[in-house]
Amino acid sequence: MFEVVNGRPSGERRAATCALCPLGKAAGEGQGGRCPMSDRPRPAGTFLYSEGETVDRMWFVKQGTVVLSREADDRRGRGVAWAIRGAHTLLGAEGLVRLTYLDSARAVTEVILCSASRDEIKAWIDACEPAARALLDLVLLGHALDSPRRASSEGNAVERVARWLLEGPVSPGVPRTVIAELLGMLPETLSRALAALAASGAIETTRRSIRIAGVEALHEAAGFACEGENHD
Amino acid sequence: MFEVVNGRPSGERRAATCALCPLGKAAGEGQGGRCPMSDRPRPAGTFLYSEGETVDRMWFVKQGTVVLSREADDRRGRGVAWAIRGAHTLLGAEGLVRLTYLDSARAVTEVILCSASRDEIKAWIDACEPAARALLDLVLLGHALDSPRRASSEGNAVERVARWLLEGPVSPGVPRTVIAELLGMLPETLSRALAALAASGAIETTRRSIRIAGVEALHEAAGFACEGENHD
DNA sequence: CGTCGTCTTGATCTTTCTCAACCTGTGTGG
DNA sequence: CCACACAGGTTGAGAAAGATCAAGACGACG
Numbered sequence: 001m002f003e004v005v006n007g008r009p010s011g012e013r014r015a016a017t018c019a020l021c022p023l024g025k026a027a028g029e030g031q032g033g034r035c036p037m038s039d040r041p042r043p044a045g046t047f048l049y050s051e052g053e054t055v056d057r058m059w060f061v062k063q064g065t066v067v068l069s070r071e072a073d074d075r076r077g078r079g080v081a082w083a084i085r086g087a088h089t090l091l092g093a094e095g096l097v098r099l100t101y102l103d104s105a106r107a108v109t110e111v112i113l114c115s116a117s118r119d120e121i122k123a124w125i126d127a128c129e130p131a132a133r134a135l136l137d138l139v140l141l142g143h144a145l146d147s148p149r150r151a152s153s154e155g156n157a158v159e160r161v162a163r164w165l166l167e168g169p170v171s172p173g174v175p176r177t178v179i180a181e182l183l184g185m186l187p188e189t190l191s192r193a194l195a196a197l198a199a200s201g202a203i204e205t206t207r208r209s210i211r212i213a214g215v216e217a218l219h220e221a222a223g224f225a226c227e228g229e230n231h232d
Numbered sequence: 233m234f235e236v237v238n239g240r241p242s243g244e245r246r247a248a249t250c251a252l253c254p255l256g257k258a259a260g261e262g263q264g265g266r267c268p269m270s271d272r273p274r275p276a277g278t279f280l281y282s283e284g285e286t287v288d289r290m291w292f293v294k295q296g297t298v299v300l301s302r303e304a305d306d307r308r309g310r311g312v313a314w315a316i317r318g319a320h321t322l323l324g325a326e327g328l329v330r331l332t333y334l335d336s337a338r339a340v341t342e343v344i345l346c347s348a349s350r351d352e353i354k355a356w357i358d359a360c361e362p363a364a365r366a367l368l369d370l371v372l373l374g375h376a377l378d379s380p381r382r383a384s385s386e387g388n389a390v391e392r393v394a395r396w397l398l399e400g401p402v403s404p405g406v407p408r409t410v411i412a413e414l415l416g417m418l419p420e421t422l423s424r425a426l427a428a429l430a431a432s433g434a435i436e437t438t439r440r441s442i443r444i445a446g447v448e449a450l451h452e453a454a455g456f457a458c459e460g461e462n463h464d
Numbered sequence: 465c466g467t468c469g470t471c472t473t474g475a476t477c478t479t480t481c482t483c484a485a486c487c488t489g490t491g492t493g494g
Numbered sequence: 495c496c497a498c499a500c501a502g503g504t505t506g507a508g509a510a511a512g513a514t515c516a517a518g519a520c521g522a523c524g
Contacts, residue, residue, distance in 0.1 A: 009289060021403065022369065022370060023363065023366050023367065023370070033444075044405075052236070064403070064405075064407065065403035065406050067410055067414070070466065071367045071412075080413050081410050081414055082413075082414070082442050083378050084379060084402070084403070084406070084410075084414060085374060086402075086403040087376045088373075089370065089373070089377070090367070090370040090374055093367075093370070093371045093374070108406050108407060109404070109405035109406060110405075120460065121367065122359060124363045124367060125364055127361055127364070128361060128364045129356060129359055131255065131356045132356050132357055132364065132368075135254050135255065135322070135325075135353065135357065136364075136367075136368055137256060138255070138292075138320075138321065138325070139322060139368070139371060140371065141320075141321070142317060142321045142322055142325070143375050145317075145318075145321070148381060149314060149380060149383060150478075151383055151384070151415075151416025152384045152416070152417075152479080152513080153416060153513070154416075156478090156479065156480085157479080159478075171296070171297035171318045171319070171341065173276075173296075173297065173298075173341035173342075174297050174340050174341060176502075176503065177502075178313050178316075178340050179486075180317075181299075181312050181313035181314075182299070182313055182314070184381070184382075184383025184384070184385060184416070185383065185384075185385055185480080186385050186480080187502085187503070187504090188480085188481080188482085188504080188505085189385075191503065191505080192480090192505085195416045196502080198483090206491090207489075207502080207504085209503095278504075310516080383478085384480075384481080385481070388510090388511065388512085389511080389512070407470075407471090408470075408472095409470075409471090417512075417513095418512075418513065418514085419470085419471070420471090420473085420512085420513080420514085421511095421513075423473080424472085424512090427472080427473090439471060439519095465510090465524100466523105468521105468522085468523085468524100469520105469522085469523100470520085470521085470522095471519080471520070471521095472518080472520085473516105473518075473519090473523080474515105474516085474517085474518095475514105475515090475516090476513105476514085477511105477512105477513085477515100478511105478513070479510105479511085479512080480509105480510090480511080480517085481509085481510075481511080481523105482507105482508085483506105483508090483509100484503080484505100484508105485505085485506080486502080486503105486505075487502105487503080487504065487505090487516105488501105488502090488504090488518095489500105489501095489502090489503100491499090491500085491501105492497100492498080492499080492500100492501100493496105493497090493498085493524105494495105494497085494498095
């Protein structure tokens, strides 16, 4: 009935003009204005940018699909895809509130992209009312703090909990049930994982608090730095 | 070493003024301007808004923690928490590009919130350059399309795949490996789940395409509408 | 036409979900 | 001030699900 996934891009309209892009239109393209972005086709598999790199450009996807992946700590390179961006979406917007990219972006189909330098885009924003700027910052920061829910295919419960604890401090007073949901596991499983971490000396827990007792041990429990430790 | 989770909010500075809030500052609070938001303390457990409701207000979290949950289709009520918002974050920003809330927001600790009507906030944005407005729209729309990665505690692989397929069409040409990552499972598991769905007549698959053959069957496989079907 | 990457299928084993009982701190009312 | 009930958290034993390892099939591409 409905074509949902795959198939081929219907109608190879490569001539996607700037007038089709909201940013191009907004910049007044076709009416004397000029969009600072420029088209670029890319083959599937292209890495647009990598997590942690300094933001220099931002992209607008005109055609194709890009996936975002993030790897909390070490083993840079291939993280696990956690978000997908299709046509008519913007990539790298975190550059407006941060210096470095939060995710790695990889084209998974052939794509047509526009890109513009961070500074050019930022100039648009800086010309705005302070209130609007503050609002945009808040929106971006809110999403920047999001971390992808880890799935069971990314290590066992103990590893996932350890990684989550290493990601940074979390607001006090949040019930265990909620933490378990955020980690994609049941409260029982979280409880067992915390017990295991406590037994290994990585953390100290009471019924309502979690305290990191040994960053070393926690790193080890997370599976970081100890898998490829053959050079030493 | 580090206090990470729980404990009690240190120093009960309830008198969080508008000057501390970026939006308050930006609105010129304390310098003759007036922030359209107003403080409100709320107990833990308060529902701020529910998925699908018309957006009338937006919130700024001054203190405490709020979780966002989303339930793809039916069984409204309590979805599963998938994102967390702490102090100094904005809630309900999707109202700038949509009519309804995308998530349900629930306070999980005592919170102090500012809220302002959507129209007031929107007025700030509308006063902006078209380019900046377009940019904000793109950012918000990009995140609005995100759907939380489902965890194994939210149904088995077949259910999760079925729900994901029902969430809407996905860009063509995306490899199975990527889809599996987005769904938080291994390619093997995805393959088996798709085979099961195909066997039940819900979908038709080739090696590179997925086609919904029966929305009814797919709904059933997703576990919707068939669990509570005791009234008939 | 042969090679390669991607996807599928199969058998086994670990993990975690499930269901259940129990513990513990909190708040309530006598 | 103590007994009680309650919600949230912990622990335990069993079953189901998915991860793992390995081999084979299909389609794309040179």
